[in-house]
Amino acid sequence: MIRIAIPNKGRLHDPTVNLLKEAGLPVLEGGTRKLFAKTTDPEITYLFARAADIPEYVQDGAADVGITGLDLIDETESDVEVMLDLKFGGANLVLAVPEESTISSAAELQGMRVATEFPNITAKYFKNLGVDIEVIKVSGACEMTPHVGIADAIVDISSSGTTLVTNHLKMIEKVFTSSVYLIANKKTKADNEKIEQIQTAVESVLRAKGKRYLMMNVPESELETVKKVLPGMAGPTVMKVESDDSILAVHAVVDASGIFATVGELKKAGAKDILVVPIERMMP
Numbered sequence: 001m002i003r004i005a006i007p008n009k010g011r012l013h014d015p016t017v018n019l020l021k022e023a024g025l026p027v028l029e030g031g032t033r034k035l036f037a038k039t040t041d042p043e044i045t046y047l048f049a050r051a052a053d054i055p056e057y058v059q060d061g062a063a064d065v066g067i068t069g070l071d072l073i074d075e076t077e078s079d080v081e082v083m084l085d086l087k088f089g090g091a092n093l094v095l096a097v098p099e100e101s102t103i104s105s106a107a108e109l110q111g112m113r114v115a116t117e118f119p120n121i122t123a124k125y126f127k128n129l130g131v132d133i134e135v136i137k138v139s140g141a142c143e144m145t146p147h148v149g150i151a152d153a154i155v156d157i158s159s160s161g162t163t164l165v166t167n168h169l170k171m172i173e174k175v176f177t178s179s180v181y182l183i184a185n186k187k188t189k190a191d192n193e194k195i196e197q198i199q200t201a202v203e204s205v206l207r208a209k210g211k212r213y214l215m216m217n218v219p220e221s222e223l224e225t226v227k228k229v230l231p232g233m234a235g236p237t238v239m240k241v242e243s244d245d246s247i248l249a250v251h252a253v254v255d256a257s258g259i260f261a262t263v264g265e266l267k268k269a270g271a272k273d274i275l276v277v278p279i280e281r282m283m284p
């Protein structure tokens with residue numbers, strides 16, 4: 001039995017549950033108040049936990065696999081296998097000072113106080129720079145501390161940057177870049193087929209998100225021109241259309257990012273009846 005720890009609430013809960021669903025491992029009989037849930041595979045169960053606790057649960061074997069933020073993994077210095085960047089929940093830990101402050105670099109904070117919810121990451125960061133500071137640990141509302149004389153600067157999570165601006169703070173350094181990762185217990189991970197399958201399934205979803213499946217009809221005479229628009233592929237699939245000898249059906253997987261230009265070029269090259277279809281999962 002493999003137990004996967006996933007965030008029980010907060011901003012990481014929904015995207016995690018969605019990704020698992022897309023990977024073919026939906027959370028069944030879920031609900032935010034439950035501790036455990038099943039999925040379609042009888043050998044996998046979900047354990048709902050606080051995002052911040054997940055790294056230690058996985059390290060200690062309370063869960064075999066986990067999904068949580070890299071900042072939380074680093075902060076807890078958990079000894080886990082970091083397997084895969086899931087490309088959501090992106091945020092930076094930033095060093096910030098009051099708008100009116102003349103301090104513009106970490107080095108200038110020598111001997112000063114820095115408030116944070118991430119004392120370990122903060123201490124490591126300043127130690128690496130050889131700058132002595134006092135870390136003030138807070139458990140929330142960190143942005144307020146420089147304005148009430150508790151700290152001279154903060155290290156806090158920033159994604160849109162709105163909170164900093166609202167609280168009259170400015171970023172002076174980026175301390176840590178985080179996103180959500182798939183992690184595993186180091187002992188269980190070794191040669192565990194089920195964990196490998198979970199990784200493959202999730203990876204296949206991420207890979208597919210950047211791609212689109214294109215289907216089109218192409219007059220036989222235009223095939224070579226159309227093929228030139230679809231470069232870098234293993235080659236499109238070309239099929240005969242039963243009702244019309246002069247028309248070929250061409251299918252190809254293309255990058256989603258360039259789809260606007262690709263469709264325009266295909267049209268110019270003579271392709272017709274173009275369909276752009278999302279791909280659920282892609283396994284190499």
Ligand SMILES: Nc1ncnc2c1ncn2[C@@H]1O[C@H](COP(=O)(O)OP(=O)(O)OP(=O)(O)O)[C@@H](O)[C@H]1O
Pocket residue numbers: 007009010011012051052068069070071072089090091157158159160178179
């Ligand atoms: N704008 C953001 N603010 C806070 N955390 C964020 C943000 N964007 C991404 N994250 C990531 O989310 C994780 C924190 O999730 P967590 O569930 O603990 O916080 P939350 O959604 O703010 O919930 P809570 O209400 O319990 O604070 C961290 O890994 C963090 O990097």
Ligand SMILES: O=P(O)(O)OC[C@H]1O[C@H](OP(=O)(O)OP(=O)(O)O)[C@H](O)[C@@H]1O
Pocket residue numbers: 140141156157158159160161162163164
């Ligand atoms: O750059 P932004 O997009 O503004 O996001 C950053 C803010 O979001 C988080 O707070 P959250 O909303 O989780 O409140 P909390 O402090 O109660 O956890 C974080 O602690 C920052 O304050």
Ligand SMILES: [Mg+2]
Pocket residue numbers: none
């Ligand atoms: Mg929060």
